[in-house]
Amino acid sequence: MTTSDAKWKTYAIQMTTSDDFDANVDHLLKLVSKLPRHSIVVTPEVCLTGFSYDRMEEAVKTGLYAIQKVKELSEDKIITLTTIQKEDGHYVNRTDVVHNGKIVHSQHKIKLFLLGNEHRYFKAGSEEEVEIFEIEGMKFGILVCFEMRYTEFWLKLRGADIILNPSMWGKPRKYHYEILTRALAIANQCYVIAANSANEDMAASSAIIDPDGKAVADDETEVLEGEFNPKEVERIRRYIDMDIFHE
Numbered sequence: 001m002t003t004s005d006a007k008w009k010t011y012a013i014q015m016t017t018s019d020d021f022d023a024n025v026d027h028l029l030k031l032v033s034k035l036p037r038h039s040i041v042v043t044p045e046v047c048l049t050g051f052s053y054d055r056m057e058e059a060v061k062t063g064l065y066a067i068q069k070v071k072e073l074s075e076d077k078i079i080t081l082t083t084i085q086k087e088d089g090h091y092v093n094r095t096d097v098v099h100n101g102k103i104v105h106s107q108h109k110i111k112l113f114l115l116g117n118e119h120r121y122f123k124a125g126s127e128e129e130v131e132i133f134e135i136e137g138m139k140f141g142i143l144v145c146f147e148m149r150y151t152e153f154w155l156k157l158r159g160a161d162i163i164l165n166p167s168m169w170g171k172p173r174k175y176h177y178e179i180l181t182r183a184l185a186i187a188n189q190c191y192v193i194a195a196n197s198a199n200e201d202m203a204a205s206s207a208i209i210d211p212d213g214k215a216v217a218d219d220e221t222e223v224l225e226g227e228f229n230p231k232e233v234e235r236i237r238r239y240i241d242m243d244i245f246h247e
Contacts (some may be wrong), residue, residue, distance in 0.1 A: 006038040006076075008138070010162075010226040013043045014206040014219075017050045021062040024048045029069055031223060037076040040228060042195040044206075045082045045145050045168040046093065052084075054119050056091055067096060067103070074098045078135055079175040079197075082109075082144065082166045088246035090123035092234040095142055095166060097135070098245055104172045105133045105140070113146040130156045138162060138228070148180045158244055160190050161233050167196040174220075177219075185209040189244055191228055198222070211236040 008149050013031060017024055023193050025048055032041060048066055049059040063083030082095045093109035108125025112118035130153050141157035145149075145167040157163055163184060169177045177196065185192040192209040196202060198219075207217035208226030211233050214224045237244050 006174045007082050008038045008040050008078075008136075008209050009036060010191065010228050011039055011041045012193050012206040012208055012224040012226075013041065014195060014198045014204055014222055014224060015044060015046070015047055016198045017044075017047050021032060021049050022060065023035070023061060025066045025069070027031070028066070029073065030222060032070065032073050032079060034079075034106070035223075038079045040080075040162065040193065041077060041079045042164050042193045043079075044080055044153070044195050044197040045166040046084060047082070047168075047197060048080055049084060049167075051118070051121075051168070053117075056121070057086075060086045060091070067098070069104075070098050071101045074101055075107065079095055080155070080166060082122050087123075089104060091121055093118070093122050095144055095164075097133075097140070097142075097164075099135055102172055104135055105142075107142050107144070109144045110148070111144075111147045111150055115246075127153075132157060132160045139166060141182075142166075148177070148184065154184055154188060157190075158188055160188065161230060162191040162193060163188065165192060165194040167194065169179060169196050169203045169205070171201055174205055177203050178205050178207070181205075181209040182209055182213050182215060185211060186213040189242060190224075190239070191224075 010070040097105040110125040139161045141160035141163045151237040189211045204219040207216045
């Protein structure tokens with residue numbers, strides 16, 4: 001079986017983030033190393049450092065180190081990692097998708113969360129970065145946390161087979177997150193892998209949602225497992241024709 005013919009498992013990591021950055025990296029690497037080949041893995045937004053505005057340079061170093069270590073674990077795996085990086089003198093919230101030892105897609109967070117003061121610390125990305133990209137014949141899109149609220153981005157990702165959603169979504173708006181992630185899967189007739197933080201003040205509510213809106217979800221589970229079935233995407237799009245095939 002070639003990689004492109006493989007059945008891909010899907011995983012949402014629902015981990016907590018401590019003040020010990022090194023311990024967070026070690027824990028994530030252990031989780032990922034246990035996952036099988038042909039895994040699609042999504043981790044929560046800035047799960048290695050949190051929004052540590054008083055430790056930004058340390059967070060950048062942690063992110064650079066973690067990306068290199070994730071590359072080493074990425075043979076026949078697709079791993080999404082969101083970290084704090086520094087580019088041209090500005091801090092950015094960047095999502096990297098790693099596959100077979102390389103970063104195959106990068107995307108900066110565009111819609112910064114004002115209630116969390118993100119706009120004071122990060123340079124926002126460009127809306128042009130929200131686009132469909134392809135890995136191993138599968139079409140992907142990314143929306144980071146707060147960006148889920150912007151349905152104009154949903155339209156830009158019509159035709160994606162899988163939408164990846166790394167999040168650090170707060171507990172007071174837990175039901176918003178659950179509704180939006182499921183609605184996106186139904187509206188775009190695709191899989192959504194939503195990985196949210198399990199910190200005490202966060203919503204958890206991570207889920208792997210199929211194109212019919214059915215979800216694998218459990219707030220008490222650190223690693224949620226599902227499966228990507230391209231035939232299910234095709235079935236739903238033919239059964240309820242929304243012209244997604246033709247876009």
